[in-house]
Amino acid sequence: MATPPGSAPTEPPPPAPGHLSKREVWWRDHHVWLRERGYMLRPRYRPQWVPSWSSGQRQYYECEDGQRLQHGQLIDATRVADGAVVVLKQVLRTEHPYEVEIAQFLTSEHLLSDPKNHCVPIYEVLQAPDDGNIQVLVMPLLREFYDPRFLTVGEAVEFCRQTFEGLQFIHEQHVAHRDISELNIMMDPQPLFPQLFHFVRQWQNRDLTGTARYSTRTRHPVKYSFIDFGHSRKYDPSAGPPRARPIWGGDRSVPEFHKSLEPCDPFPTDIYYMGNVVRAALLQEYRGLEFLQPLIDDMVQDEPANRPTIQQVVCRFELLRGSLSTWRLRSRLAKRDEDWLVRSFRVIAHVFRTVLYVLTFRPALPVP
Incomplete structure:
Protein backbone atom coordinates (compact mmCIF):
# COMPACT_ATOMS: atom_id res chain seq x y z
CA MET A 1 0.00 0.00 0.00
CA ALA A 2 1.34 3.45 -0.89
CA THR A 3 2.23 5.87 1.86
CA PRO A 4 -0.47 8.59 2.19
CA PRO A 5 0.67 12.03 0.94
CA GLY A 6 2.22 14.16 3.68
CA SER A 7 2.82 11.29 6.08
CA ALA A 8 6.24 10.04 7.15
CA PRO A 9 7.37 6.72 5.66
CA THR A 10 7.05 3.78 8.02
CA GLU A 11 10.38 2.56 9.41
CA PRO A 12 10.99 -1.14 8.79
CA PRO A 13 10.77 -3.20 11.97
CA PRO A 14 14.11 -4.13 13.56
CA PRO A 15 15.28 -7.66 12.79
CA ALA A 16 14.57 -10.40 15.29
CA PRO A 17 17.32 -10.93 17.91
CA GLY A 18 18.61 -13.99 16.09
CA HIS A 19 18.97 -12.14 12.79
CA LEU A 20 21.62 -9.62 11.83
CA SER A 21 20.85 -6.09 10.65
CA LYS A 22 21.88 -5.09 7.13
CA ARG A 23 25.08 -3.47 8.35
CA GLU A 24 25.89 -6.40 10.63
CA VAL A 25 25.59 -8.70 7.63
CA TRP A 26 28.43 -6.79 5.95
CA TRP A 27 30.74 -7.53 8.85
CA ARG A 28 29.72 -11.21 8.90
CA ASP A 29 30.32 -11.50 5.15
CA HIS A 30 33.83 -10.05 5.62
CA HIS A 31 34.72 -12.08 8.69
CA VAL A 32 37.11 -14.41 6.86
CA TRP A 33 38.89 -11.51 5.14
CA LEU A 34 39.28 -9.64 8.44
CA ARG A 35 40.58 -12.77 10.16
CA GLU A 36 43.16 -13.15 7.40
CA ARG A 37 44.19 -9.54 8.00
CA GLY A 38 44.64 -10.30 11.70
CA TYR A 39 41.34 -9.22 13.29
CA MET A 40 38.83 -11.59 14.89
CA LEU A 41 35.21 -10.54 15.29
CA ARG A 42 32.94 -11.70 18.11
CA PRO A 43 30.97 -14.97 17.66
CA ARG A 44 27.82 -13.14 16.48
CA TYR A 45 29.62 -12.14 13.27
CA ARG A 46 31.14 -15.49 12.37
CA PRO A 47 29.68 -17.29 9.33
CA GLN A 48 28.39 -20.36 11.17
CA TRP A 49 26.99 -18.47 14.17
CA VAL A 50 24.16 -20.14 16.06
CA PRO A 51 22.52 -17.97 18.77
CA SER A 52 23.65 -19.15 22.20
CA TRP A 53 20.14 -18.69 23.61
CA SER A 54 18.66 -21.26 21.20
CA SER A 55 18.61 -23.84 23.98
CA GLY A 56 16.01 -21.77 25.81
CA GLN A 57 18.01 -21.60 29.03
CA ARG A 58 18.67 -17.85 28.70
CA GLN A 59 17.05 -14.86 27.05
CA TYR A 60 18.84 -13.24 24.12
CA TYR A 61 19.49 -10.00 26.04
CA GLU A 62 21.40 -11.96 28.70
CA CYS A 63 23.84 -13.35 26.15
CA GLU A 64 26.97 -11.75 24.79
CA ASP A 65 26.05 -12.65 21.21
CA GLY A 66 22.56 -11.20 21.60
CA GLN A 67 23.84 -7.61 21.54
CA ARG A 68 23.17 -5.84 18.26
CA LEU A 69 25.51 -3.08 17.08
CA GLN A 70 24.24 0.41 17.87
CA HIS A 71 26.23 1.99 15.05
CA GLY A 72 26.62 -0.44 12.20
CA GLN A 73 29.70 1.23 10.73
CA LEU A 74 31.65 0.54 13.95
CA ILE A 75 32.52 -2.85 15.39
CA ASP A 76 34.99 -4.18 17.93
CA ALA A 77 37.53 -6.89 17.13
CA THR A 78 40.43 -8.68 18.75
CA ARG A 79 43.83 -8.20 17.17
CA VAL A 80 45.16 -11.73 16.77
CA ALA A 81 48.82 -10.74 17.09
CA ASP A 82 48.57 -9.51 20.68
CA GLY A 83 44.97 -9.94 21.87
CA ALA A 84 44.33 -6.18 21.99
CA VAL A 85 40.75 -5.00 21.53
CA VAL A 86 40.45 -2.58 18.62
CA VAL A 87 37.63 -0.83 16.78
CA LEU A 88 37.01 -1.12 13.04
CA LYS A 89 35.25 1.72 11.25
CA GLN A 90 33.74 1.39 7.79
CA VAL A 91 34.33 4.53 5.69
CA LEU A 92 32.70 5.18 2.32
CA ARG A 93 34.90 7.21 -0.01
CA THR A 94 31.86 8.72 -1.74
CA GLU A 95 30.46 10.07 1.53
CA HIS A 96 33.68 11.11 3.27
CA PRO A 97 36.43 11.38 0.64
CA TYR A 98 38.94 13.10 2.94
CA GLU A 99 38.45 11.25 6.23
CA VAL A 100 41.12 8.59 5.80
CA GLU A 101 43.66 11.01 4.36
CA ILE A 102 43.25 13.56 7.16
CA ALA A 103 43.11 10.97 9.95
CA GLN A 104 46.32 9.39 8.69
CA PHE A 105 48.00 12.77 8.27
CA LEU A 106 47.20 13.92 11.81
CA THR A 107 48.65 10.75 13.30
CA SER A 108 51.56 10.34 10.92
CA GLU A 109 54.91 9.46 12.46
CA HIS A 110 56.33 12.98 12.44
CA LEU A 111 53.25 14.40 14.19
CA LEU A 112 52.46 11.56 16.58
CA SER A 113 55.29 12.52 18.94
CA ASP A 114 53.86 16.01 19.54
CA PRO A 115 52.50 16.01 23.13
CA LYS A 116 49.65 18.28 22.01
CA ASN A 117 48.44 15.66 19.53
CA HIS A 118 45.14 14.29 20.79
CA CYS A 119 43.86 12.73 17.57
CA VAL A 120 42.81 9.09 17.62
CA PRO A 121 45.66 6.92 16.31
CA ILE A 122 45.07 5.02 13.08
CA TYR A 123 46.75 1.62 13.35
CA GLU A 124 45.97 0.49 9.84
CA VAL A 125 43.74 1.19 6.84
CA LEU A 126 42.21 -1.83 5.13
CA GLN A 127 40.77 -1.74 1.62
CA ALA A 128 37.66 -3.91 1.20
CA PRO A 129 38.53 -6.63 -1.32
CA ASP A 130 35.17 -6.52 -3.11
CA ASP A 131 34.32 -2.80 -3.10
CA GLY A 132 36.74 0.01 -3.95
CA ASN A 133 34.43 2.50 -2.22
CA ILE A 134 34.85 0.95 1.24
CA GLN A 135 37.85 1.37 3.52
CA VAL A 136 38.17 0.15 7.11
CA LEU A 137 40.04 2.16 9.72
CA VAL A 138 41.63 0.20 12.58
CA MET A 139 41.72 2.25 15.79
CA PRO A 140 42.06 1.72 19.54
CA LEU A 141 38.99 1.03 21.64
CA LEU A 142 37.78 4.32 23.14
Whole structure:
Protein backbone atom coordinates (compact mmCIF):
# COMPACT_ATOMS: atom_id res chain seq x y z
CA MET A 1 0.00 0.00 0.00
CA ALA A 2 1.34 3.45 -0.89
CA THR A 3 2.23 5.87 1.86
CA PRO A 4 -0.47 8.59 2.19
CA PRO A 5 0.67 12.03 0.94
CA GLY A 6 2.22 14.16 3.68
CA SER A 7 2.82 11.29 6.08
CA ALA A 8 6.24 10.04 7.15
CA PRO A 9 7.37 6.72 5.66
CA THR A 10 7.05 3.78 8.02
CA GLU A 11 10.38 2.56 9.41
CA PRO A 12 10.99 -1.14 8.79
CA PRO A 13 10.77 -3.20 11.97
CA PRO A 14 14.11 -4.13 13.56
CA PRO A 15 15.28 -7.66 12.79
CA ALA A 16 14.57 -10.40 15.29
CA PRO A 17 17.32 -10.93 17.91
CA GLY A 18 18.61 -13.99 16.09
CA HIS A 19 18.97 -12.14 12.79
CA LEU A 20 21.62 -9.62 11.83
CA SER A 21 20.85 -6.09 10.65
CA LYS A 22 21.88 -5.09 7.13
CA ARG A 23 25.08 -3.47 8.35
CA GLU A 24 25.89 -6.40 10.63
CA VAL A 25 25.59 -8.70 7.63
CA TRP A 26 28.43 -6.79 5.95
CA TRP A 27 30.74 -7.53 8.85
CA ARG A 28 29.72 -11.21 8.90
CA ASP A 29 30.32 -11.50 5.15
CA HIS A 30 33.83 -10.05 5.62
CA HIS A 31 34.72 -12.08 8.69
CA VAL A 32 37.11 -14.41 6.86
CA TRP A 33 38.89 -11.51 5.14
CA LEU A 34 39.28 -9.64 8.44
CA ARG A 35 40.58 -12.77 10.16
CA GLU A 36 43.16 -13.15 7.40
CA ARG A 37 44.19 -9.54 8.00
CA GLY A 38 44.64 -10.30 11.70
CA TYR A 39 41.34 -9.22 13.29
CA MET A 40 38.83 -11.59 14.89
CA LEU A 41 35.21 -10.54 15.29
CA ARG A 42 32.94 -11.70 18.11
CA PRO A 43 30.97 -14.97 17.66
CA ARG A 44 27.82 -13.14 16.48
CA TYR A 45 29.62 -12.14 13.27
CA ARG A 46 31.14 -15.49 12.37
CA PRO A 47 29.68 -17.29 9.33
CA GLN A 48 28.39 -20.36 11.17
CA TRP A 49 26.99 -18.47 14.17
CA VAL A 50 24.16 -20.14 16.06
CA PRO A 51 22.52 -17.97 18.77
CA SER A 52 23.65 -19.15 22.20
CA TRP A 53 20.14 -18.69 23.61
CA SER A 54 18.66 -21.26 21.20
CA SER A 55 18.61 -23.84 23.98
CA GLY A 56 16.01 -21.77 25.81
CA GLN A 57 18.01 -21.60 29.03
CA ARG A 58 18.67 -17.85 28.70
CA GLN A 59 17.05 -14.86 27.05
CA TYR A 60 18.84 -13.24 24.12
CA TYR A 61 19.49 -10.00 26.04
CA GLU A 62 21.40 -11.96 28.70
CA CYS A 63 23.84 -13.35 26.15
CA GLU A 64 26.97 -11.75 24.79
CA ASP A 65 26.05 -12.65 21.21
CA GLY A 66 22.56 -11.20 21.60
CA GLN A 67 23.84 -7.61 21.54
CA ARG A 68 23.17 -5.84 18.26
CA LEU A 69 25.51 -3.08 17.08
CA GLN A 70 24.24 0.41 17.87
CA HIS A 71 26.23 1.99 15.05
CA GLY A 72 26.62 -0.44 12.20
CA GLN A 73 29.70 1.23 10.73
CA LEU A 74 31.65 0.54 13.95
CA ILE A 75 32.52 -2.85 15.39
CA ASP A 76 34.99 -4.18 17.93
CA ALA A 77 37.53 -6.89 17.13
CA THR A 78 40.43 -8.68 18.75
CA ARG A 79 43.83 -8.20 17.17
CA VAL A 80 45.16 -11.73 16.77
CA ALA A 81 48.82 -10.74 17.09
CA ASP A 82 48.57 -9.51 20.68
CA GLY A 83 44.97 -9.94 21.87
CA ALA A 84 44.33 -6.18 21.99
CA VAL A 85 40.75 -5.00 21.53
CA VAL A 86 40.45 -2.58 18.62
CA VAL A 87 37.63 -0.83 16.78
CA LEU A 88 37.01 -1.12 13.04
CA LYS A 89 35.25 1.72 11.25
CA GLN A 90 33.74 1.39 7.79
CA VAL A 91 34.33 4.53 5.69
CA LEU A 92 32.70 5.18 2.32
CA ARG A 93 34.90 7.21 -0.01
CA THR A 94 31.86 8.72 -1.74
CA GLU A 95 30.46 10.07 1.53
CA HIS A 96 33.68 11.11 3.27
CA PRO A 97 36.43 11.38 0.64
CA TYR A 98 38.94 13.10 2.94
CA GLU A 99 38.45 11.25 6.23
CA VAL A 100 41.12 8.59 5.80
CA GLU A 101 43.66 11.01 4.36
CA ILE A 102 43.25 13.56 7.16
CA ALA A 103 43.11 10.97 9.95
CA GLN A 104 46.32 9.39 8.69
CA PHE A 105 48.00 12.77 8.27
CA LEU A 106 47.20 13.92 11.81
CA THR A 107 48.65 10.75 13.30
CA SER A 108 51.56 10.34 10.92
CA GLU A 109 54.91 9.46 12.46
CA HIS A 110 56.33 12.98 12.44
CA LEU A 111 53.25 14.40 14.19
CA LEU A 112 52.46 11.56 16.58
CA SER A 113 55.29 12.52 18.94
CA ASP A 114 53.86 16.01 19.54
CA PRO A 115 52.50 16.01 23.13
CA LYS A 116 49.65 18.28 22.01
CA ASN A 117 48.44 15.66 19.53
CA HIS A 118 45.14 14.29 20.79
CA CYS A 119 43.86 12.73 17.57
CA VAL A 120 42.81 9.09 17.62
CA PRO A 121 45.66 6.92 16.31
CA ILE A 122 45.07 5.02 13.08
CA TYR A 123 46.75 1.62 13.35
CA GLU A 124 45.97 0.49 9.84
CA VAL A 125 43.74 1.19 6.84
CA LEU A 126 42.21 -1.83 5.13
CA GLN A 127 40.77 -1.74 1.62
CA ALA A 128 37.66 -3.91 1.20
CA PRO A 129 38.53 -6.63 -1.32
CA ASP A 130 35.17 -6.52 -3.11
CA ASP A 131 34.32 -2.80 -3.10
CA GLY A 132 36.74 0.01 -3.95
CA ASN A 133 34.43 2.50 -2.22
CA ILE A 134 34.85 0.95 1.24
CA GLN A 135 37.85 1.37 3.52
CA VAL A 136 38.17 0.15 7.11
CA LEU A 137 40.04 2.16 9.72
CA VAL A 138 41.63 0.20 12.58
CA MET A 139 41.72 2.25 15.79
CA PRO A 140 42.06 1.72 19.54
CA LEU A 141 38.99 1.03 21.64
CA LEU A 142 37.78 4.32 23.14
CA ARG A 143 34.95 5.39 25.44
CA GLU A 144 32.79 8.52 25.84
CA PHE A 145 34.81 11.07 27.79
CA TYR A 146 32.03 11.83 30.28
CA ASP A 147 31.42 8.23 31.45
CA PRO A 148 32.16 7.64 34.27
CA ARG A 149 31.47 11.10 35.65
CA PHE A 150 34.15 13.58 36.69
CA LEU A 151 34.78 13.59 40.45
CA THR A 152 37.07 16.56 41.08
CA VAL A 153 37.79 20.02 39.72
CA GLY A 154 41.26 18.79 38.75
CA GLU A 155 39.81 16.01 36.59
CA ALA A 156 37.62 18.48 34.68
CA VAL A 157 40.49 20.97 34.33
CA GLU A 158 42.73 18.27 32.87
CA PHE A 159 40.02 17.39 30.33
CA CYS A 160 39.93 21.02 29.25
CA ARG A 161 43.72 21.23 29.05
CA GLN A 162 44.01 18.20 26.82
CA THR A 163 41.14 19.11 24.51
CA PHE A 164 42.11 22.77 24.16
CA GLU A 165 45.69 21.78 23.35
CA GLY A 166 44.41 19.03 21.07
CA LEU A 167 42.35 21.50 19.06
CA GLN A 168 45.33 23.86 19.00
CA PHE A 169 47.40 21.07 17.46
CA ILE A 170 44.74 20.37 14.82
CA HIS A 171 44.48 24.03 13.87
CA GLU A 172 48.27 24.37 13.71
CA GLN A 173 48.16 21.74 10.96
CA HIS A 174 45.71 24.01 9.09
CA VAL A 175 42.93 21.46 9.62
CA ALA A 176 39.43 22.39 10.75
CA HIS A 177 37.59 19.52 12.45
CA ARG A 178 34.09 20.87 11.68
CA ASP A 179 32.22 18.33 13.82
CA ILE A 180 33.38 18.62 17.43
CA SER A 181 30.69 17.38 19.80
CA GLU A 182 30.27 15.27 22.91
CA LEU A 183 30.23 12.20 20.64
CA ASN A 184 33.50 13.05 18.88
CA ILE A 185 35.74 13.50 21.91
CA MET A 186 36.58 10.23 23.64
CA MET A 187 39.07 8.79 26.10
CA ASP A 188 41.39 5.83 26.37
CA PRO A 189 39.49 3.58 28.81
CA GLN A 190 42.33 1.17 29.61
CA PRO A 191 43.57 3.03 32.74
CA LEU A 192 40.04 3.24 34.21
CA PHE A 193 38.78 -0.14 33.00
CA PRO A 194 41.72 -2.58 33.19
CA GLN A 195 39.40 -5.47 32.22
CA LEU A 196 37.58 -3.27 29.69
CA PHE A 197 33.84 -3.65 28.99
CA HIS A 198 31.40 -4.94 26.41
CA PHE A 199 31.39 -2.89 23.23
CA VAL A 200 27.59 -2.60 23.15
CA ARG A 201 26.55 -2.83 26.82
CA GLN A 202 29.36 -0.74 28.19
CA TRP A 203 28.24 -0.91 31.81
CA GLN A 204 28.94 -4.67 31.80
CA ASN A 205 32.12 -6.70 31.46
CA ARG A 206 33.07 -8.24 28.13
CA ASP A 207 31.31 -11.57 28.63
CA LEU A 208 28.21 -10.00 30.26
CA THR A 209 28.69 -11.87 33.53
CA GLY A 210 28.82 -8.78 35.71
CA THR A 211 29.36 -5.06 36.00
CA ALA A 212 32.43 -3.49 34.41
CA ARG A 213 34.74 -2.39 37.23
CA TYR A 214 36.48 0.97 36.96
CA SER A 215 38.73 3.35 38.85
CA THR A 216 38.95 7.16 38.99
CA ARG A 217 40.74 9.60 36.71
CA THR A 218 42.81 10.89 39.64
CA ARG A 219 44.10 7.42 40.47
CA HIS A 220 44.57 6.40 36.84
CA PRO A 221 44.85 9.45 34.53
CA VAL A 222 43.42 9.10 31.04
CA LYS A 223 44.16 10.58 27.63
CA TYR A 224 41.39 12.23 25.60
CA SER A 225 41.20 12.05 21.81
CA PHE A 226 39.35 13.71 18.96
CA ILE A 227 37.72 11.26 16.56
CA ASP A 228 35.71 11.29 13.33
CA PHE A 229 37.34 13.45 10.68
CA GLY A 230 34.63 12.81 8.10
CA HIS A 231 33.75 16.53 7.86
CA SER A 232 37.30 17.80 8.37
CA ARG A 233 39.24 19.73 5.76
CA LYS A 234 42.86 20.82 5.40
CA TYR A 235 43.43 24.35 4.10
CA ASP A 236 46.34 26.00 2.35
CA PRO A 237 47.34 29.11 4.35
CA SER A 238 48.87 30.69 1.24
CA ALA A 239 45.48 30.61 -0.51
CA GLY A 240 43.99 33.31 1.71
CA PRO A 241 41.36 33.14 4.45
CA PRO A 242 39.72 29.69 4.50
CA ARG A 243 36.08 29.49 3.49
CA ALA A 244 33.71 26.53 3.64
CA ARG A 245 29.99 26.09 3.23
CA PRO A 246 28.18 25.23 6.48
CA ILE A 247 27.87 21.53 7.13
CA TRP A 248 25.66 20.17 9.89
CA GLY A 249 27.37 17.84 12.33
CA GLY A 250 26.43 16.51 15.74
CA ASP A 251 26.03 20.00 17.23
CA ARG A 252 23.30 21.80 15.30
CA SER A 253 23.30 24.98 17.41
CA VAL A 254 26.04 26.91 15.53
CA PRO A 255 24.79 30.53 15.39
CA GLU A 256 26.34 31.44 12.02
CA PHE A 257 24.75 28.42 10.32
CA HIS A 258 21.30 29.61 11.38
CA LYS A 259 21.93 33.07 9.93
CA SER A 260 23.33 32.20 6.52
CA LEU A 261 24.42 29.27 4.37
CA GLU A 262 27.14 31.33 2.70
CA PRO A 263 30.74 30.07 3.01
CA CYS A 264 32.45 31.11 6.24
CA ASP A 265 35.69 30.57 8.13
CA PRO A 266 35.46 27.08 9.75
CA PHE A 267 38.07 27.73 12.43
CA PRO A 268 35.93 30.06 14.62
CA THR A 269 33.15 27.47 14.26
CA ASP A 270 35.49 24.89 15.81
CA ILE A 271 35.97 27.28 18.73
CA TYR A 272 32.20 27.44 19.20
CA TYR A 273 31.94 23.66 19.03
CA MET A 274 34.66 23.18 21.65
CA GLY A 275 33.22 25.81 23.97
CA ASN A 276 29.77 24.29 23.66
CA VAL A 277 31.10 20.86 24.64
CA VAL A 278 32.58 22.30 27.84
CA ARG A 279 29.42 24.31 28.50
CA ALA A 280 27.07 21.32 28.08
CA ALA A 281 29.18 18.53 29.57
CA LEU A 282 30.81 20.42 32.45
CA LEU A 283 29.37 23.84 33.31
CA GLN A 284 25.73 22.78 32.98
CA GLU A 285 26.33 19.43 34.70
CA TYR A 286 28.53 20.36 37.67
CA ARG A 287 28.97 23.05 40.30
CA GLY A 288 32.46 24.32 41.07
CA LEU A 289 33.70 25.28 37.60
CA GLU A 290 32.41 28.85 37.53
CA PHE A 291 35.95 30.18 36.94
CA LEU A 292 35.68 28.78 33.37
CA GLN A 293 32.47 30.66 32.58
CA PRO A 294 34.00 33.90 31.13
CA LEU A 295 36.28 31.97 28.79
CA ILE A 296 33.51 29.65 27.60
CA ASP A 297 31.12 32.58 27.14
CA ASP A 298 33.66 34.15 24.78
CA MET A 299 34.12 30.89 22.87
CA VAL A 300 30.39 30.54 22.18
CA GLN A 301 29.63 34.13 21.18
CA ASP A 302 27.13 34.47 18.34
CA GLU A 303 29.49 36.53 16.19
CA PRO A 304 32.39 34.33 14.96
CA ALA A 305 34.77 37.29 14.64
CA ASN A 306 34.43 37.98 18.38
CA ARG A 307 35.50 34.51 19.43
CA PRO A 308 39.11 34.00 20.55
CA THR A 309 41.50 31.94 18.45
CA ILE A 310 42.53 28.59 19.86
CA GLN A 311 45.95 30.07 20.78
CA GLN A 312 44.19 32.74 22.83
CA VAL A 313 41.96 30.10 24.44
CA VAL A 314 44.98 28.05 25.50
CA CYS A 315 46.81 31.11 26.90
CA ARG A 316 43.79 32.27 28.91
CA PHE A 317 43.12 28.76 30.16
CA GLU A 318 46.72 28.34 31.34
CA LEU A 319 46.40 31.51 33.40
CA LEU A 320 43.21 30.16 34.97
CA ARG A 321 44.79 26.79 35.65
CA GLY A 322 47.82 28.40 37.26
CA SER A 323 45.59 30.37 39.62
CA LEU A 324 43.98 27.26 41.14
CA SER A 325 45.38 25.92 44.38
CA THR A 326 46.01 22.23 44.96
CA TRP A 327 43.06 22.03 47.34
CA ARG A 328 40.80 23.72 44.81
CA LEU A 329 41.83 21.15 42.23
CA ARG A 330 41.12 18.34 44.71
CA SER A 331 37.68 19.72 45.60
CA ARG A 332 34.61 17.68 44.74
CA LEU A 333 32.57 18.30 41.61
CA ALA A 334 28.93 18.21 42.63
CA LYS A 335 26.32 17.25 40.05
CA ARG A 336 23.67 19.94 39.76
CA ASP A 337 20.83 17.44 40.03
CA GLU A 338 22.04 15.34 42.98
CA ASP A 339 19.71 15.14 45.97
CA TRP A 340 20.76 15.49 49.60
CA LEU A 341 21.04 11.73 50.28
CA VAL A 342 23.26 11.08 47.26
CA ARG A 343 25.26 14.18 48.12
CA SER A 344 25.88 12.91 51.66
CA PHE A 345 27.28 9.59 50.47
CA ARG A 346 29.40 11.26 47.80
CA VAL A 347 30.88 13.79 50.21
CA ILE A 348 31.98 11.02 52.57
CA ALA A 349 33.43 8.97 49.72
CA HIS A 350 35.24 12.03 48.39
CA VAL A 351 36.87 12.76 51.77
CA PHE A 352 38.21 9.21 52.07
CA ARG A 353 39.47 9.19 48.47
CA THR A 354 41.17 12.55 48.90
CA VAL A 355 42.96 11.46 52.06
CA LEU A 356 44.16 8.32 50.27
CA TYR A 357 45.38 10.28 47.24
CA VAL A 358 47.25 12.79 49.41
CA LEU A 359 48.92 9.98 51.40
CA THR A 360 49.91 8.17 48.20
CA PHE A 361 51.12 11.37 46.47
CA ARG A 362 48.54 11.30 43.67
CA PRO A 363 48.68 14.69 41.90
CA ALA A 364 45.60 16.87 42.08
CA LEU A 365 45.88 17.41 38.33
CA PRO A 366 45.78 13.90 36.79
CA VAL A 367 48.14 14.30 33.83
CA PRO A 368 48.70 10.96 32.03
